[in-house]
Amino acid sequence: MDEIKLYTIIIFTENKPGVLYRIADMFLKRKINIESLTVSEIESQEMSRFTIRVKGDHLAVEKITKQLYKIIEVVKVLEKTDEALVFKELALIKVATSNAEKMRGVEDIVRMAKAEIVAVGSTYLVIEKAGSEEDIDSLYALLKPFGIKEYVRSGRIAILK
Amino acid sequence: MKKMTGSQAVMESLLQEGVDTIFGYPGGAIMPVYNALYDYRDKIRHILVRHEQGAGHAAEGYARMTGKPGVALVTSGPGATNLVTAIADAMLDSVPMVCITGQVLASLLGSDAFQEADVVGITTPITKWNYQITKASEIPEVFAKAFHIAGTGRPGPVLLDITKNAQIEMMEFSYKKAPQIVGYQPNTAPNDRQIAIAAQLLNNAERPFMLIGHGVLIAKAEKAVKEIAEKAGIPVGSTLLGLSALPADHPLFVGMLGMHGNYGPNVLTNQADVILAVGMRFDDRVTGRLSDYAKQAKIIHIDIDPAELNKNVLSDVPIVADAKEALTALVAKIKKNAHKKWVEQFRAFDKEEFEKVIRHETHPEEGEITMAEAVAMLSKKTKGEAVVVSDVGQHQMIAARYYKPEKTDSYITSGGLGTMGFALPAAIGAKVAAPEREVIAIIGDGSFQMNIQELATLAQDDIAVKIIILNNNYLGMVRQWQQLFFDKRYSFVDLKNPDFVAVSRGFYVDAEKANKREQLSKALDRLLASTKPALLEIVVKKEGNIFPMVPTGASVEEVRLE
Ligand SMILES: Cc1ncc(C[n+]2csc(CCOP(=O)(O)OP(=O)(O)O)c2C)c(N)n1
Ligand SMILES: [Mg+2]
Numbered sequence: 001m002d003e004i005k006l007y008t009i010i011i012f013t014e015n016k017p018g019v020l021y022r023i024a025d026m027f028l029k030r031k032i033n034i035e036s037l038t039v040s041e042i043e044s045q046e047m048s049r050f051t052i053r054v055k056g057d058h059l060a061v062e063k064i065t066k067q068l069y070k071i072i073e074v075v076k077v078l079e080k081t082d083e084a085l086v087f088k089e090l091a092l093i094k095v096a097t098s099n100a101e102k103m104r105g106v107e108d109i110v111r112m113a114k115a116e117i118v119a120v121g122s123t124y125l126v127i128e129k130a131g132s133e134e135d136i137d138s139l140y141a142l143l144k145p146f147g148i149k150e151y152v153r154s155g156r157i158a159i160l161k
Numbered sequence: 162m163k164k165m166t167g168s169q170a171v172m173e174s175l176l177q178e179g180v181d182t183i184f185g186y187p188g189g190a191i192m193p194v195y196n197a198l199y200d201y202r203d204k205i206r207h208i209l210v211r212h213e214q215g216a217g218h219a220a221e222g223y224a225r226m227t228g229k230p231g232v233a234l235v236t237s238g239p240g241a242t243n244l245v246t247a248i249a250d251a252m253l254d255s256v257p258m259v260c261i262t263g264q265v266l267a268s269l270l271g272s273d274a275f276q277e278a279d280v281v282g283i284t285t286p287i288t289k290w291n292y293q294i295t296k297a298s299e300i301p302e303v304f305a306k307a308f309h310i311a312g313t314g315r316p317g318p319v320l321l322d323i324t325k326n327a328q329i330e331m332m333e334f335s336y337k338k339a340p341q342i343v344g345y346q347p348n349t350a351p352n353d354r355q356i357a358i359a360a361q362l363l364n365n366a367e368r369p370f371m372l373i374g375h376g377v378l379i380a381k382a383e384k385a386v387k388e389i390a391e392k393a394g395i396p397v398g399s400t401l402l403g404l405s406a407l408p409a410d411h412p413l414f415v416g417m418l419g420m421h422g423n424y425g426p427n428v429l430t431n432q433a434d435v436i437l438a439v440g441m442r443f444d445d446r447v448t449g450r451l452s453d454y455a456k457q458a459k460i461i462h463i464d465i466d467p468a469e470l471n472k473n474v475l476s477d478v479p480i481v482a483d484a485k486e487a488l489t490a491l492v493a494k495i496k497k498n499a500h501k502k503w504v505e506q507f508r509a510f511d512k513e514e515f516e517k518v519i520r521h522e523t524h525p526e527e528g529e530i531t532m533a534e535a536v537a538m539l540s541k542k543t544k545g546e547a548v549v550v551s552d553v554g555q556h557q558m559i560a561a562r563y564y565k566p567e568k569t570d571s572y573i574t575s576g577g578l579g580t581m582g583f584a585l586p587a588a589i590g591a592k593v594a595a596p597e598r599e600v601i602a603i604i605g606d607g608s609f610q611m612n613i614q615e616l617a618t619l620a621q622d623d624i625a626v627k628i629i630i631l632n633n634n635y636l637g638m639v640r641q642w643q644q645l646f647f648d649k650r651y652s653f654v655d656l657k658n659p660d661f662v663a664v665s666r667g668f669y670v671d672a673e674k675a676n677k678r679e680q681l682s683k684a685l686d687r688l689l690a691s692t693k694p695a696l697l698e699i700v701v702k703k704e705g706n707i708f709p710m711v712p713t714g715a716s717v718e719e720v721r722l723e
Binding site for chain 1: 281282285286289290310342343344345466467468470471472
């Protein structure tokens with residue numbers, strides 16, 4: 001068995017109904033769990049770009065890459081580790097800030113973490129952070145003691161180096 | 162451009178694709194298409210099956226004989242779900258098929274309407290491609306795409322789900338075959354460098370071994386296989402689905418690979434120094450325990466499907482190509498050679514297999530008739546020139562082992578899915594496709610009861626399939642496993658069967674029964690002489706076992722003779 005690693009699989013497809021279903025089915029069939037998934041339209045309007053993050057050994061990832069080509073709508077599949085990519089994820093974190101002291105505490109962390117406050121309520125702040133999955137994880141850990149009211153992440157987007 | 166209804170467009174599209182026969186069953190959501198078919202009935206032969214699974218397998222049988230996509234036409238909901246097993250079967254055995262299913266009105270989709278089922282959803286994992294047509298104007302383009310996808314590259318089943326409104330609406334018809342599809346351009350030409358490396362390996366090999374599979378028949382590469390084998394003196398073993406690609410009596414043909422294959426090819430797989438695998442996919446039934454499979458050999462693997470390369474067995478020289486193109490390129494580069502000693506090694510194993518298994522299986526001196534004796538006799542009587550369509554179980558392995566085909570496309574069975582009930586409808590499709598050939602369905606008593614209703618189809622269309630029931634009154638294959646691996650605990654494998662002869666006659670298909678050795682030869686003669694569909698029930702040894710056998714999880718070397 002190869003080493004288990006995180007891979008980013010980038011799939012270019014025709015923009016047709018049901019493609020997401022077909023792709024998800026491929027991963028289901030091979031019992032590969034999807035860590036994150038983003039889908040977007042690309043330059044030419046008729047195409048979609050799927051960015052899928054999976055954990056697995058190299059052979060398993062290579063096999064699914066080849067099988068993805070069996071989907072008629074799939075045009076190109078790339079399978080990369082982080083070294084070959086520029087990547088980002090976006091997170092929105094709504095933190096409880098019941099008093100001024102807490103608010104200051106959160107502000108300090110946000111500054112340190114190069115995140116941004118994008119909304120202010122009487123009892124909360126909404127923080128936006130773009131960065132690697134690890135950056136977001138560590139920011140989350142720092143904010144957790146304050147009380148997290150809501151939390152959402154976009155899934156990875158990536159571009160080849 | 163001609164104006165017509167969507168249903169007429171379906172007919173015109175089928176004609177454009179050269180379809181002359183379809184297998185189907187009508188119902189509410191496909192009625193407009195059936196209505197159009199009525200006007201086309203002298204151009205397109207429709208065979209009315211008795212269950213949609215039968216339509217699917219018949220389409221498969223038709224495709225396996227012609228190489229062209231078989232067509233099945235059924236209604237929505239239960240009609241479509243009845244087709245599912247056959248679609249999965251075609252997917253695993255790479256059989257080109259176009260399934261047309263009716264669907265509720267587009268305006269009712271997702272409303273749990275009468276006989277609505279999400280057929281595209283259900284069949285996505287078991288089709289090469291599928292699509293729901295909701296507008297009549299889409300029909301020509303989508304049909305062209307469907308036939309192109311089903312029949313090219315690694316063939317497979319395609320399903321088109323047509324909503325009822327699309328069948329009724331008017332549209333303007335124009336057709337363009339084999340459309341360009343950005344994401345689908347199967348590569349058929351081999352890479353020259355890979356071919357050169359493969360040739361070099363083969364030229365230096367001392368114990369080369371060629372493994373052929375269904376891909377050889379699909380690509381019509383039989384001649385190329387023979388040329389390479391003869392030029393370089395390479396023994397050839399076949400998978401279950403590759404059988405009949407090389408005549409059984411060819412001096413370099415060494416038999417079947419895998420679980421119930423022959424002794425020599427299994428054991429010697431682990432002694433070959435170079436393996437040339439063509440159009441086969443190293444299925445677990447062929448390889449046995451993978452970690453001990455052909456580790457010593459350099460492997461050249463030719464397949465048109467890139468996903469098959471390095472899927473189960475890592476190859477040293479993967480070649481993505483059409484089998485015929487690759488072998489034709491290869492034959493030019495290989496040197497004349499003979500590997501006499503090596504081929505003799507296979508023959509030595511053959512002798513042992515003959516003494517320990519084949520002799521008493523095919524020539525028992527007393528007791529009940531054996532399956533092998535019946536099939537061997539059939540093989541002789543037909544000179545190996547019939548098309549044998551077998552069902553699934555012990556009789557399937559016996560048919561594969563003891564029928565000795567001399568012509569190509571002569572052994573049709575459900576390999577990948579192992580679908581009981583396959584043989585009768587598939588034989589109907591095969592006979593319709595090749596009426597000039599004798600088509601014989603070899604079926605177990607259990608399997609026969611899974612699609613027995615298709616006897617009515619035979620009778621109605623007077624399709625002269627000959628049926629042989631090898632009746633051991635058991636789900637024999639399962640019983641064998643229970644005997645060998647579950648302490649002879651025969652859990653629900655005993656069958657109280659109907660009177661097959663009476664049932665068959667009830668369907669207006671001639672039938673007789675042989676249960677004594679003395680009757681067998683004459684009964685077979687009468688069956689073969691018949692010009693109509695006919696059935697022969699042969700009562701065989703109840704607890705016969707199939708050997709050799711590579712038990713599940715064992716290595717090919719551990720193949721057992723008893
Ligand atoms: C649809 C389906 N159900 C169950 C099985 C499992 N199975 C494989 S062989 C077999 C027994 C087949 O019995 P029969 O047709 O009488 O053939 P025999 O082995 O006795 O020759 C069974 C139940 C199967 N292959 N297909
Ligand atoms: Mg039986």
